[in-house]
Amino acid sequence: MLRVYFDHSATTPVDRRVVEAMLPYLTEKFGNPSSVHFYGQESRAAVDRARREVASLVGARPNEIVFLSGGTEANNLAIRGVCEQHAEHGRHVITTSIEHSSVRGICDALGRRDWEVTRLPVYEEGVVRVEDVRAALRPDTVLVTVMLANNEVGTVQPVAEIGALIRERRAAGQKIWLHTDAVQAAGGLRVDVDELACDLLSLSAHKLYAPKGVGALYVRRGVRLAPQNVGGHQERERRGGTEAVPLVVAFGEAARLTRLELDARAEHVRRLRERFEAGVEARVSDFVYNGDRARRLPGVSNISFRYVEGEGLLINLDMQGVAVSTGSACSSGSLEPSPVIRALGRDDELARGSIRFSLGKDTTEGEVDYVLEVLPRAVETLRRLSPLYQKARTERACTPA
Amino acid sequence: MLRVYFDHSATTPVDRRVVEAMLPYLTEKFGNPSSVHFYGQESRAAVDRARREVASLVGARPNEIVFLSGGTEANNLAIRGVCEQHAEHGRHVITTSIEHSSVRGICDALGRRDWEVTRLPVYEEGVVRVEDVRAALRPDTVLVTVMLANNEVGTVQPVAEIGALIRERRAAGQKIWLHTDAVQAAGGLRVDVDELACDLLSLSAHKLYAPKGVGALYVRRGVRLAPQNVGGHQERERRGGTEAVPLVVAFGEAARLTRLELDARAEHVRRLRERFEAGVEARVSDFVYNGDRARRLPGVSNISFRYVEGEGLLINLDMQGVAVSTGSACSSGSLEPSPVIRALGRDDELARGSIRFSLGKDTTEGEVDYVLEVLPRAVETLRRLSPLYQKARTERACTPA
Amino acid sequence: MAYSDTLKDHLANPRNAGTLADADAEAEQSNPVCGDRLRLSLRLGSGRIEAARFLAYGCPPTLACGSALAGMLEGMTLEEAARVTRERVTEAVGGLPARKRHAASLAIETLRAALESLTRGAF
């Protein structure tokens, strides 16, 4: 069976060049970077090189990069780290209603611990408004956390404008910091911490064609954080634990390749997505796009198919070799319709019928065409079963044209 | 140059069979285990298999195993997790003075946050006494954390006896739990959570011939923990973040091999260590062994060479291809003499002159002999420089025999 | 997660999908928690269920249970149909993940409702 992976937002295959780069660190180069001897120094040097590459991907300095186990941990360290460190300055956090489940979970946990959390709306476009951020700012706001690009619909948030706003506040003496979750954005758009004027920025390697289990937090020089995983001098006391050397090396190489190839990758997936969406429009009726189509990551297309539920469609597609997702990969499996699609103002039915198609750098035209062959049939199969569809058809038949 | 790695307590080379097992998960099998489709389920199944293997290594049930980024994070989740969850029952923790820097760091952090920490002595043998634990227990003690085997001198602690004590207390109604850091022990002795009667047990894959960056916490069924890395449904809500699938698979395979080969490995390193220690005794004067030699991990030999400082010796050995360590790998680089060796009651000079030789499953007789050739010369070189040695020689010369 | 192959096959190749223009009994039930919905139409002949059709909206187990139920009902007497259990439906789809057991319950509820509509009706 032909297999087409259209779920690059959930995770990406590891680039062959990345595997090559890490392999020596899975075999002969196995030292603990904390060791003083040859083996240790060899690993230490490799971690330092990787740190420079990751820093360079986002326009940061190497010592502003903290390696850790992934995007979720980066978000934990950023949000909990700032809040715990600066609790004396205030206990108010501003975020959006479409953050990744990790940020949502962390903010919910803060909410249960004497913190006040303001969750801003994103409207039908799936984009937060800078005016709303401005209006929500309070003298006791210590952290604003707004993702750079959403993981379900791909919408890009106005982080640079929010950054400018926060800078103003800070210039006026407020103790306030800006975090952005750039886990999805980093593979799709140029990210520069100075342009964004952010203080903290989360990255995860497995969205950039590197393995799962490693990520990084950018921490602007001078920003103080309460470390979360403590005990050990690693990462300049900001994150304890023996460095995951092979993964860190892989992340470094993936960051280097992303920096060099980002524009070409973005152009490639944008072109294929156009082909895909044009094909869907020609072949399937009764669907809506989710999220502002102009302000989106180039490889993501999120569509709600009326009258059908997403998971059934997903499994139908999967049985024909097409891998997609419904809701966020992490929260799928729960009964609830996607909270992100709900936040766009969609009703439950549309929210349950949403499917994310996410293309990757190695996606081909042939794969797009295969999905365009399989998808309309799968939608049709499920609609034929759907009492909602039957009812709508009957109603339509009775309505004079 | 011949290279001899005698630093297996710092980290181990990855077993070729472990690399083979994980490679498919770095290449074609790249799904996110949270994904519903084929790729996701393939990864999910692999994680489940690995979980069974790790559980089986320590006599636990699969759903008592939480995968995370390493031993340090396992210790954080265990100690902070229990303390935060059960703060209402008391704020007293008992530990020892020779815990790994991660446990030490975590306990220090608790100490700064309204917790009282009792650090028990270990005497010259480097072994904590069960009576001391009993005497330190208070009605408000919620956690006892005692490592199973020490990382610097290899001494094995009486965890099973402490476990029995804690069980008694719990039977009497006290809310109290036992954590043991088995990161070093797991590769050197049979570990069984029921025999130990522990509630939580930390493991790290890179001490078992698997890559750095993955570990596990055993959490006995029914023990509740405040999760530390939150946000995400992974690991049954106990640890958020996309699973490091290739590393988890590697850990599973390493656990399986350890279970099958542990006795042979232990026998092998014990035999080579005997050869090594006999050779040192024959060739070098003025040294002491650190830690009870009978109650030690089989592959570890910790020796303080009088009149010389450890790092200089380490570098001298390194320049001749022999990798060893002084103090714990993680805390080397600080000016302080090893706190573990100090805890044995050694003076500063002996504590600064301690070297850990740690042998591994692939260490050969030839390697031992090479170290025995290089080591006496390196000690001699440094002693010739040492004002302490010159003084001692003069004094000795003046003392009638 | 992990659905059985049987369950997935019901999803890709649903059996007895649709409604019966000349149904003797019909019922539609929904799960108020998740919004899942199942509709069942039955036609009788010579004391047996001659034809059974279903429509379903919702998560895969709901669709599969509808398909499996409709399939097994054809040829049953009403007494046999009344004795169909949740377990039997679950088995017919190759098992269900714990969190999805309610799909089989919805199938049984809908069946009961359809059979009740019969006893109240012309029969």
Next chain:
Amino acid sequence: MAYSDTLKDHLANPRNAGTLADADAEAEQSNPVCGDRLRLSLRLGSGRIEAARFLAYGCPPTLACGSALAGMLEGMTLEEAARVTRERVTEAVGGLPARKRHAASLAIETLRAALESLTRGAF
């Protein structure tokens, strides 16, 4: 961490190790924080340092700085010796990690003490 190759070479092949039986000047200094210790013996001849020997205990930079210092002193006039700086010693060992700069300071302090013992002494 990362020590220079020059530093490591001083450690493996120390230059001018030992003491001088017929020293004109001697001094031993120690770093009270870490316990590092350096001993320097000098013998003079025709207004120059004819021989210099060191003994050292402590971290590698202390040993290497002792070795490098003793080596560079031989052949110097006392005025030249008095002008040797911390920077010059640091350079002679191929640089030092920031946390280890104190090793070069200990070398200079010991040198100063030795030279002082001279001015107080027979010279």
